[in-house]
Amino acid sequence: APPLRPFSIRLDRSSLELLPAGPVLTRRLSDLEGLFADEAAWRADVDNGDPIVYTVASSPVPETATELPQSITRIRPGDVAGELYFTKGHMHPVAEGEIYLGLEGEGGLLLFDGTDIEFLEITPDRIGYIPPGWAHRSVNVGSNDDYSFLAVYPGGAGHDYGWVLEHGFGARVYAGAAGAELRSYPQP
Numbered sequence: 019a020p021p022l023r024p025f026s027i028r029l030d031r032s033s034l035e036l037l038p039a040g041p042v043l044t045r046r047l048s049d050l051e052g053l054f055a056d057e058a059a060w061r062a063d064v065d066n067g068d069p070i071v072y073t074v075a076s077s078p079v080p081e082t083a084t085e086l087p088q089s090i091t092r093i094r095p096g097d098v099a100g101e102l103y104f105t106k107g108h109m110h111p112v113a114e115g116e117i118y119l120g121l122e123g124e125g126g127l128l129l130f131d132g133t134d135i136e137f138l139e140i141t142p143d144r145i146g147y148i149p150p151g152w153a154h155r156s157v158n159v160g161s162n163d164d165y166s167f168l169a170v171y172p173g174g175a176g177h178d179y180g181w182v183l184e185h186g187f188g189a190r191v192y193a194g195a196a197g198a199e200l201r202s203y204p205q206p
């Protein structure tokens with residue numbers, strides 16, 4: 019496909035929609051198989067309504083090399099046996115950077131390079147920087163509200179979800195008495 023012509027996109031501040039809109043992806047709990055620590059609790063919640071965990075609404079910019087796509091992820095509040103709702107998480111196989119801009123709610127950005135763990139707090143108007151070579155997962159750490167953010171990433175970077183199944187994230191995020199708790203686990 020030829021490169022796009024210049025155009026602008028409106029971010030509707032009340033609905034947090036991108037206009038014009040592109041494809042929207044919906045991830046239910048059943049799409050997150052093998053990712054939550056408590057498998058039995060995950061299964062029970064899937065059988066009991068299989069709730070939507072997050073949506074990803076893309077702009078019309080395609081994921082092709084040299085283009086710069088954007089999307090808005092909205093994560094619902096919730097947990098599986100105390101483990102807060104999150105995105106699947108991925109590594110970009112072509113090592114390139116990415117930015118997230120917080121739009122609503124309280125989020126956490128869990129980053130893992132296979133050795134080191136970082137956890138960034140993302141609230142409205144805060145930008146999180148994801149350097150090349152760091153797998154990333156977003157967590158809704160708020161107890162009642164959606165967490166939404168805008169992502170801007172290189173269109174040729176690709177998305178490797180298998181990396182996460184193999185390496186994990188080095189840590190999990192739980193609802194604690196005094197807010198979200200990051201619990202790291204031993205590395206294999």
Ligand code: PAN
Pocket residue numbers: 074089091105106107108116154155156169171177
């Ligand atoms: C984001 C993510 C989005 C959904 O746009 O793709 O938040 O998370 P998963 O892709 O891990 O399900 C991004 O990081 N793009 O590169």
Ligand code: ZN
Pocket residue numbers: 108110116154171
């Ligand atoms: Zn990414």
